[in-house]
Amino acid sequence: MDDQDYSKSPIADRFRGFLPVVVDVETAGFNAKTDALLEFAAVIIRMDESGTLYPGEEISCHIEPFEGANLEKAALDFTGIDPYCPLRNAQTEKEAIAEVFKPIRHELKDQGCTRAILVGHNATFDHNFLFAACERNNVKRNPFHPFSTFDTATLAGLAFGQTVLAKACREADIDFDNNEAHSALYDAIKTAELFCHIVNKWKNLGGYKR
16 A cells, blocks of 8 residues: 655655546657657646546647648648648747647645656547657756556547547537637647546445545
8 A cells, every 4th residue: 555645745744655637649640760740738627625527728839840740731730730820829839839838737735745646538649649759859857657547438438438539528418619629728628638637437326435
């Protein structure tokens, strides 16, 4: 049994010092090393006094393709993103990472957590792209755990028999607009709602007791 004291905040106690942060990325392909990262969004998870999780602060950035990045036409057609549209107000990867990481680091300190843990729908994909971008930009203070994640595709498969985000949300009675999907911020918000719903339901059923 883990006897470390995480008593500074309920959420630190609930997840062994980890702070769940939902992440979603939109990309120009499937290869984290070669394909462009185009959108990066995060939703910080919070907990109230009763131990109920809820989505907290939302942060999102549009990102310029890094120099030499591969842009797969099929991926761009799927997301509908024009990487070079001036209306995107895109930032460099390094700027976007710094903007998203700043409030996460503040939350870690405020909640007495040791690390953020990435929550994602098919989380390995988002984790790989985020860590590849950090490596490209020599980011030294990455708040996320280097390999552990919470995957809502797995959790939703257990809870609802669904692994597709839209279908899992509908099973959980969470509104989901397919016209808004494949925006990193929208998908992060819906993933956050789904994660909170499943964890809260498990608690209410008596599955987690402290």
